[in-house]
Amino acid sequence: MDVGALLLRCEIVAGRIDGILLADPDLAGLWRTEVALLEAAASVGLEGERISTAGMVMRLTSNLAIEEESRTTEMALRMLSVLKRPGNIFNAPVETMGRIEAAASPVGQARDETDRLDDRELALVVDEGRRWAHFPILAGWRAAAVYAFRSRRESPAAERLVFMAVEGAARHLIGLSPVPSAPPPDDGDAQAAILMRASAGWILAPSVAMARNGLRIWSPLSGIESFLDAASRALSQDLGQLGTLRHELSRLDKVVAGVSGRSRMGDLVALLRKQPVVSSAMVRDRASAAGQRWRSSRSWRRPAAS
Incomplete structure (x- = not known):
């Protein structure tokens, strides 16, 4: 050629x-x-x-x-x-x-x-x-x-x-x-x-x-x-x-779909999608921020005592 x-x-x-x-x-x-x-x-x-x-x-x-x-x-x-x-x-x-x-x-x-x-x-x-x-x-x-x-x-x-x-x-x-x-x-x-x-x-x-x-x-x-x-x-x-990488991203989405409750797996997957290489400090900070948002949301939704 x-x-x-x-x-x-x-x-x-x-x-x-x-x-x-x-x-x-x-x-x-x-x-x-x-x-x-x-x-x-x-x-x-x-x-x-x-x-x-x-x-x-x-x-x-x-x-x-x-x-x-x-x-x-x-x-x-x-x-x-x-x-x-x-x-x-x-x-x-x-x-x-x-x-x-x-x-x-x-x-x-x-x-x-x-x-x-x-x-x-x-x-x-x-x-x-x-x-x-x-x-x-x-x-x-x-x-x-x-x-x-x-x-x-x-x-x-x-x-x-x-x-x-x-x-x-x-x-x-x-x-x-x-x-x-x-x-x-x-x-x-x-x-x-x-x-x-x-x-x-x-x-x-x-x-x-x-x-x-x-x-x-x-x-x-x-x-x-x-x-x-x-x-x-x-x-x-x-x-x-x-194609292989797309499959890996799909697997991450399936993991998120299977979690419930107060699991922070969804936040971790969201981080990995945006930042494939992470440190333990980055994961800790992300989890901490997510926890604060969750607590804030719960406090806002809690009905006032009668």
Whole structure:
């Protein structure tokens, strides 16, 4: 299959996924949260470091990550923050590119300032993506290629973040994805990265695509045919995965339908639908707030004594 046909196939499947997610915000949040975790771990893995999604979560919830993984996990969590809330790179190119470069920098390694791109060059990277916005996947690839060329391939991890930020922004620009949320004020905080709800417009996760069906080399300066072939397979699998996630959401609804009385299961399920990854403190606060609302409602309904 030639490059044009592969690109068209990818865009068609990505468009189908986008439409399903737009129609079901809870499903979109659950799917993007899951894919963002996988992408952060896979992208770090392509840099020669191994970390599991479970390792990232356990480091924050139980401090069980081994010492050798701690720096790798920190880098993955910084990338996760950008993946979940990339913002709109077309509206704020320099600021968004700065976040991407900071997130993709290996922990403990100083970057060579002589090779840093200036603001004008960063804007040119984003402009290249905007030129191809009518094909979001191609827009992401072109922007990543320009960044790779201008940065002398110093940070392949940043190239992949550029791809996803531009691909998501392009979908919003042509009227597909909703307005992305702004980056959180505590951007880069590990706890915020793992717990915050995903609010982005991207569909294709490049690291996951290249690692899912046999490891492939990421190189936006060449090899687009290999990339699109891997992307096509991955997007088709993601389309099938949406059915599984919908089934899980339906199971949660059935659990709620079966509870009665003062059970707080309904409040927990409502929280999980909006926030797939939670902490015990979040559950406790939600239960406490729900209990206060229930008591207030009972007090308001109680008839006055005669």
